Amino acid sequence: MDSAEFAAAMARRDCVSDGKNYCGLYRGFPFVVTFARGATNGLTAFVLRLQFSAPPGKLFRELKKRLNGVVRLQKLNMANNLFFATVTIAATQPFETTFDRLIAETVNTSAAMGFSIPDACPICKNPGCDAYAFVGVSYRPVHIACVRAQNYDARSKVQKNEMSGNYITGIIGAIIGSVIGAVPTVLLAVYGEIISGWLCALIPLGAYYGYKLLRGKLNKATLAVVIVVSLIMAPVTQFFVELFWSVKEGYGVFAVSDYLSYVFAVPGEVMPNMLLYLLFIAIGFVVVFRIVKTTNTAILQQSSFSEATLRMMRPQQFPAQTQPAQLDPLQQYPAQQYPAQAQPAQTQPAQQNPVQQYPEQAQPVADGPAPREQSSTE
Numbered sequence: 001m002d003s004a005e006f007a008a009a010m011a012r013r014d015c016v017s018d019g020k021n022y023c024g025l026y027r028g029f030p031f032v033v034t035f036a037r038g039a040t041n042g043l044t045a046f047v048l049r050l051q052f053s054a055p056p057g058k059l060f061r062e063l064k065k066r067l068n069g070v071v072r073l074q075k076l077n078m079a080n081n082l083f084f085a086t087v088t089i090a091a092t093q094p095f096e097t098t099f100d101r102l103i104a105e106t107v108n109t110s111a112a113m114g115f116s117i118p119d120a121c122p123i124c125k126n127p128g129c130d131a132y133a134f135v136g137v138s139y140r141p142v143h144i145a146c147v148r149a150q151n152y153d154a155r156s157k158v159q160k161n162e163m164s165g166n167y168i169t170g171i172i173g174a175i176i177g178s179v180i181g182a183v184p185t186v187l188l189a190v191y192g193e194i195i196s197g198w199l200c201a202l203i204p205l206g207a208y209y210g211y212k213l214l215r216g217k218l219n220k221a222t223l224a225v226v227i228v229v230s231l232i233m234a235p236v237t238q239f240f241v242e243l244f245w246s247v248k249e250g251y252g253v254f255a256v257s258d259y260l261s262y263v264f265a266v267p268g269e270v271m272p273n274m275l276l277y278l279l280f281i282a283i284g285f286v287v288v289f290r291i292v293k294t295t296n297t298a299i300l301q302q303s304s305f306s307e308a309t310l311r312m313m314r315p316q317q318f319p320a321q322t323q324p325a326q327l328d329p330l331q332q333y334p335a336q337q338y339p340a341q342a343q344p345a346q347t348q349p350a351q352q353n354p355v356q357q358y359p360e361q362a363q364p365v366a367d368g369p370a371p372r373e374q375s376s377t378e
């Protein structure tokens, strides 16, 4: 299966996509899948992300056991209560039925084991969610008003930045920010005589926040400014390390020109450390790259995707916390949980065509003016 076939299969399940992430709902349970690999040997691999209200490590192990021989599950990360794993479906398995079985098994097993999706909105941290939306990295319960207010704020900031953003002030900010970011590196090098790679990451990070704070335009130029300023900071950092060290050891201060003639006279003395700073700043840059590459375009894309995934939540979708876990969730969970689906209580939900069930899950949220009264971020 290739990415286009994958996209079509997800569209049949009423998923909303930004071309990369597919957000779907199965019986009120939000999930995100991302196509990872296909075509070779006919197998299909994708990343599955589910947001729970507790660490889902136990659930992962149980699912791995239950789905043994059906799909291959590989854990990626279970931090922040996020179930984050790669799923591989072999060429010998029919993709669509296997996918539906995976999702159904996941939802039913998690309910049987007492795992629930969060009931607090990630934006205002309050319960009483009325919809689902893609926020951060996961599809989860939210307040429509919170998502709209947050995206409205993001869009206004982008608009303001586009209109009044200035490269000159941005570059000045990047220089000031990177100097502040270099202070911990200098202090540790002088007093601890250690060059720390982690602290060096603060130099490009400082450059980025300085650029942003002094209203530099957030586009592809941001990256270039941060890289250039950070690289220049390698010799500058070293100069200050030598200067402070000289003062600390009682040799007093020296001029930049003296330092330069010293560097050119005995480059072998200075170069190894200089290269180390360069290397550490480069590594630091990789560490903070995800933050630095956030451009206006990316922010706009994120906020419009987040709104496109908004789906109304049905009031009866949350099980009462006191409900005992069902021993055979495949038989009992759906019928009890969702009486509004208008099915005879005795039908066997596992035999229904799951594709038909997806579209009934929830309605897209109708467009409307962004309610501003919920915004507390100003």
Ligand SMILES: [Zn+2]
Binding pocket: 121, 122, 123, 124, 125, 126, 142, 143, 146
């Ligand atoms: Zn909220």
